[in-house]
Amino acid sequence: MSAPFDFTLALGDDALIAAQRLGEWTSRAPEMEEDVALANIALDQLGAARLLLTYAGELEGAGRDEDALAYLRGDREFRNCLLVELPNGDFAVTMAKLFFLAAYQLPLYSALAGCGDERLAAIGAKARKESAYHLDHASLWVRRLGDGTEESHRRMQAAVDQVWPYVHELFTAAPGAPVDPATLRADFDAHVSAVLAEATLTRPADGWAPGGGRDGVHNEHLSYLLAEMQVLHRAHPGAKW
Amino acid sequence: MYGNDFAPPEEGPGGGLLGEVEAAEAALREAAARARRGGPAPDEDLEAYFADVIDADQKIEPRDWMPEAYRKTLIRQIAQHAHSEIIGMQPEGNWISRAPSLKRKAILLAKVQDEAGHGLYLYAAAETLGVSRDELVELLIEGRQKYSSIFNYPTLTWADVGAIGWLVDGAAIVNQVPLCRCSYGPYARAMIRVCKEESFHQRQGYEILHTLAHGTPEQKAMAQDAVDRWWYPSLAMFGPPDGDSTHSAQSMAWKIKRFSNDELRQRFVDMCVQQAEILGLTIPDPGLRWNEERQAYDYTQPDYDELTRVIKGDGPCNRQRMAHRRGAHEEGAWVREAAAAHAAKRAEKNKEKVAA
Numbered sequence: 001m002s003a004p005f006d007f008t009l010a011l012g013d014d015a016l017i018a019a020q021r022l023g024e025w026t027s028r029a030p031e032m033e034e035d036v037a038l039a040n041i042a043l044d045q046l047g048a049a050r051l052l053l054t055y056a057g058e059l060e061g062a063g064r065d066e067d068a069l070a071y072l073r074g075d076r077e078f079r080n081c082l083l084v085e086l087p088n089g090d091f092a093v094t095m096a097k098l099f100f101l102a103a104y105q106l107p108l109y110s111a112l113a114g115c116g117d118e119r120l121a122a123i124g125a126k127a128r129k130e131s132a133y134h135l136d137h138a139s140l141w142v143r144r145l146g147d148g149t150e151e152s153h154r155r156m157q158a159a160v161d162q163v164w165p166y167v168h169e170l171f172t173a174a175p176g177a178p179v180d181p182a183t184l185r186a187d188f189d190a191h192v193s194a195v196l197a198e199a200t201l202t203r204p205a206d207g208w209a210p211g212g213g214r215d216g217v218h219n220e221h222l223s224y225l226l227a228e229m230q231v232l233h234r235a236h237p238g239a240k241w
Numbered sequence: 242m243y244g245n246d247f248a249p250p251e252e253g254p255g256g257g258l259l260g261e262v263e264a265a266e267a268a269l270r271e272a273a274a275r276a277r278r279g280g281p282a283p284d285e286d287l288e289a290y291f292a293d294v295i296d297a298d299q300k301i302e303p304r305d306w307m308p309e310a311y312r313k314t315l316i317r318q319i320a321q322h323a324h325s326e327i328i329g330m331q332p333e334g335n336w337i338s339r340a341p342s343l344k345r346k347a348i349l350l351a352k353v354q355d356e357a358g359h360g361l362y363l364y365a366a367a368e369t370l371g372v373s374r375d376e377l378v379e380l381l382i383e384g385r386q387k388y389s390s391i392f393n394y395p396t397l398t399w400a401d402v403g404a405i406g407w408l409v410d411g412a413a414i415v416n417q418v419p420l421c422r423c424s425y426g427p428y429a430r431a432m433i434r435v436c437k438e439e440s441f442h443q444r445q446g447y448e449i450l451h452t453l454a455h456g457t458p459e460q461k462a463m464a465q466d467a468v469d470r471w472w473y474p475s476l477a478m479f480g481p482p483d484g485d486s487t488h489s490a491q492s493m494a495w496k497i498k499r500f501s502n503d504e505l506r507q508r509f510v511d512m513c514v515q516q517a518e519i520l521g522l523t524i525p526d527p528g529l530r531w532n533e534e535r536q537a538y539d540y541t542q543p544d545y546d547e548l549t550r551v552i553k554g555d556g557p558c559n560r561q562r563m564a565h566r567r568g569a570h571e572e573g574a575w576v577r578e579a580a581a582a583h584a585a586k587r588a589e590k591n592k593e594k595v596a597a
Binding site for chain 2: 019020026027030034042046067070090143144229
């Protein structure tokens with residue numbers, strides 16, 4: 001994802017698919033405050049996705065707007081990382097996913113805010129403030145669940161173990177990109193290790209590192225997600241909403 | 242950014258009613274500024290004092306003495322209102338994943354988030370009456386307290402999201418604007434805030450229908466079908482006709498309610514007819530016509546037997562809505578327990594730190 005279009009599209013897809021998954025929680029959260037928080041984070045991700053996809057469409061110069069990119073691509077054309085398309089699972093899995101995503105997006109958007117592309121810099125500057133909140137929120141829950149009851153500790157550790165392999169893809173080197181993801185790994189590791197330790201959780205060993213999302217080779221979950229997301233838009237070609 | 246870039250016609254939804262909300266807000270400030278006499282004298286009859294406050298259009302506040310029946314009525318009404326916000330997230334939440342554009346998805350997510358916020362705000366208002374949110378949530382889950390009958394109808398197409406905004410939120414606002422002047426201060430203040438946000442929602446729903454009604458033939462048909470299905474359930478939201486309403490007289494005397502069910506229903510019909518014309522959609526009532534003498538529209542009453550069935554639990558989605566709410570509550574129990582256990586550990590650690 002080194003060309004500016006590929007890079008911007010990949011970031012936009014990460015945010016869009018994350019928003020879609022978080023939106024699934026609406027009216028299902030463990031407490032009402034959390035319903036508000038999850039919808040809020042979903043909205044932030046969706047807002048970032050709209051800015052990034054709009055800009056990607058402009059970079060591409062083929063006349064595709066945010067909706068053409070979101071609704072009229074198939075799963076082989078999506079460039080999101082596998083992490084965001086994983087099913088929500090229980091609340092611990094959702095928090096593990098959000099925690100790792102935010103710990104990646106915060107340094108990413110921060111670096112983007114200082115990059116040479118003015119549009120990406122502006123998007124980064126806006127999105128990093130939101131990511132900081134997402135990271136705080138997810139870190140809080142990782143600590144609460146990890147250092148809560150026996151049951152919540154067991155579930156949080158299982159969630160971390162389940163999701164951990166998918167973080168490696170986030171940091172695949174892309175030397176030509178506006179921000180090389182490989183440079184973000186140290187920041188990510190520092191924050192994640194500190195929170196896991198406070199949460200009395202064990203950081204999983206590195207090993208299996210699934211990837212392919214950036215090349216449009218996804219897991220089996222994505223096409224179901226897209227089928228649902230795109231069904232109405234595709235049923236009415238050319239309609240305005 | 243959330244879609245308010247659409248200028249509705251001057252007489253579009255929200256306009257006049259928002260003015261009433263602002264007037265109620267000003268009246269609330271004036272009532273607070275008028276020096277209220279400082280509580281009852283030691284030997285004064287509390288009931289007489291309470292009646293004085295109500296007569297003077299002052300607000301009853303949480304620490305004031307109030308008749309037990311007034312307290313109970315308010316708890317029932319505010320809790321039912323809060324439950325409605327929380328259950329009401331479901332029919333619209335049903336379309337978040339399938340919203341047909343990213344802008345519409347963002348607007349809908351923000352709306353459902355607002356509803357959760359309204360629910361929290363109303364539970365807090367109910368708590369000022371000496372009941373806990375946990376107790377109220379239990380009453381909802383056990384089916385011992387009600388929520389608005391309207392949320393027992395299914396959202397079958399995207400246009401239903403528009404119809405809910407225009408008709409359901411519209412009916413809610415007509416119902417709630419007078420509550421901005423309700424005699425219980427915390428409820429009146431909650432209603433001012435809720436009505437302002439609801440009127441945005443109503444405008445957004447109207448905008449969805451307007452776009453559909455001016456779109457492809459399939460979109461227009463979808464919009465008309467949604468209005469056909471939501472019209473009568475929305476009229477029924479105002480409750481049974483005045484003759485059959487059990488709570489009305491006392492609530493009016495206490496200035497909790499300001500207008501009767503039928504008065505508010507008429508106001509809603511008169512408002513909608515004009516808006517439907519601008520939308521280019523038909524209200525599904527062959528009996529609808531202007532009555533010159535009454536200066537109001539005659540209309541066909543909703544089926545109150547159906548309303549009774551829905552309230553009793555036999556609407557199309559009652560079981561589904563309750564199962565969903567109960568499911569979320571039960572599946573979240575381990576998370577709430579973890580949060581409580583973690584907070585207790587933290588408190589213990591802080592105590593040790595202070596001791597050391």
